Amino acid sequence: MKVLVADDHELVRDMLAAFLEREGDFDLTTCSDYGSAAEAIRGQGPFDLVLLDYQMPGMRGLDSLAEAMSLNAPLPVALMSGTADKRIAECALKAGAAGFVPKSMPARSLVHAVRFMLAGEQYAPIAFMTAPEVEDAAHPLAQKLSPRELEVLEGLCNGQANKEIARDLGLAEVTVKLHVRTLGRKLGARNRTHAAMIAKEAGMF
Template identity: 40%
Template structure:
């Protein structure tokens, strides 16, 4: 398939980035490929880049744990086509990726031929998920939707809360006033339907569960 597709590979493992790079080149001749190794670098690249045709996203890399990175992306770039590439093959993990609107889920254990086939399928406008997995029998997970409703700055504040940082520390690191952080925290509690920091951190930890 020869196109001028713009594709980003987001993964912090150089060897796997290289494997994905090869798979993309085999699937899509002439693709414009860019690589990043953290969520912060990904967000910076997306803000600097025009239209992106496909993002291949590792769930676990610096700045993200579990689905927190994907939740941020869905909030800030709802139209961005995302394919999750993960070391986990648990049905619940795949179903969560589906909930967040991923176009596909490719296990890192997949052979090169499967990677190429999956990429071709997705770029032709279809979705690609491991066989036998769907959302039909999956339990509802409203916490994922609530977390996805947070703004990027609110998500950053929540992540820092989960690290045990005080409002004063967060305000200093984000270079805003403590009153601004308090307003963010109040908004976070309201959106998540929780009453305190502990409950908010537990909600985030549910999104970060598992070895992804």
């Protein structure tokens, strides 16, 4: 089976080639940038599977993915990445990519993923696709507050009363009152309405 692996990291290319060639039935072609990958597809393709690194030189994200899919049609093209999040993966799959392969995958899982895509299936690791979104704690206001205070503040921004926030979070109403007082002090807010205004103006919610 002819497989093209395009990645600008030599170590990644060599590792993938080593694991796949060990299987005995793969004919590997490797490239270090998107331009070379496109030329390889035009000159040697279509490949049974093309694996493209999402952030290698010349790669224009999903636009290059679409171009590669057109060049290699009707055979599959997949993305791999060590940095792209599941939103990119979802967009790639929706656009028709054969799969999304995180570079953090164990070697055996990688070989399984390649075979899965070669069989005509669409692949994405369940654990990666269902992982909760990482909270953006970069905002200086968010960094001042505890996770629970952020939940209470979100309730304030939604116009909820203390009793409603307490019910939603499974807390006593008096506990919510204490959180409101504390987050108000941390935000420099005059009252709960002012706290919600500060949060909204800062784009926290």
